[in-house]
Amino acid sequence: MDVKKLYETDPEFMDIFEHFAGDEVIHQKGQELDDVTRYMAILATLLGCQGQDAFRFILPQALQVGLTPVMVKEVVYQSCDYLGFAKMLPFLNIVNEELEKQNIALPLPSQKTTTRDNRLEKGANTQAIIFGDHMKEAWKNGHINQWLADNCFGDxxxxxxxxxxxxxxxxxxxxxxxxxxxxxLIAHAKGNMNLGNDEAFLRKVVSQCLPYMGYPRSLNAMTCIQKAIES
Structure with a gap:
């Protein structure tokens, strides 16, 4: 699907959407984000809501404003843990197609820092940094908790x-x-805050991503941020 064709077939809709997403939202006082952060959040949001055509449309813009190919790949790779391989795979193919179109050699340089021997330890330590020291032992609560530590966080x-x-x-x-x-979402809102991504920042992220995922999920996310603060 060529989103650009919509400017010919649906000009009134595109005028409304482009004004809202490309002007009003971006420049809303107190809700601004730098371009790299905003586009990174939008790409992750499009992965989350499975917006393949929109992702294909936004990706070149994200690369143009400063996201590196490595950053884009890492966003897509990490989505596998939260969306599953089946939902991640089409987006990985889209990224590879775009990078090849831009004559960027693949594979990209390795970003790996763990081995099969230390991924569990390093993953549990990373969980502890985000959520607190009690997470160092959380992997012992069952095999899925262990996978969460060694695969999601360790890998x-x-x-x-x-x-x-x-x-x-x-x-x-x-x-x-x-x-x-x-x-x-509540747990990871708290994790974000523990790392310095405070309430105001998270609300900006929701605001900047609203045009791409709609009002219901945006309002739910705002509620979860508030619950994270109160818990």
Whole structure:
């Protein structure tokens, strides 16, 4: 689907949407984000709500404003833990197609920092940094908790290419955009705040992503931020 064709077939809609998403939202006083952060959040949100055509349309803009190919790939890779391989795969193909179109050699440089021997330890330590020291032992509460530590956090969160705070932000976006994950969204709102992504920042992220995921999930995300503060 060529989104650009909509300017010919649906000019009135595109005029409304472009004014709202491309002007009003971006410049709303007190809700502004720098371009790299805003586009990173939008890409993660489009992954979360499975907006493949919109992702394909936005991706070149994200690369143009300063997201590196490594940053984009890391956003997509990490989404596998929160969306599953089946939902992540089409987006990975879209990214590869765009990078090849721009003559960027693949594969990109490795961002890996763990081994099969230390991924559990480093993953649990990363969980503890985000959520508190009690997480160092949480992996012992069952095999899925162990996978969460060694795979989600040990394999992915420990990678370079994105900061830990950026990784928590995109996780927040994955969860809020797919919906139905409010308990996890509250937990990761708290995790974001622990890393310095405070309430005001998270509300800006929701605001900047609203045009791409709609009002219901945006309002739910705002509620989850408030619950994270109160818990």
């Amino acid at each position: 992915f969160y420990t990678r370079t290419g994105l900061t830990l705070a950026q990784r928590e932000m995109i996780t927040f976006c994955f969860l809020m955009a797919q919906g139905g994950c409010e308990p996890q």
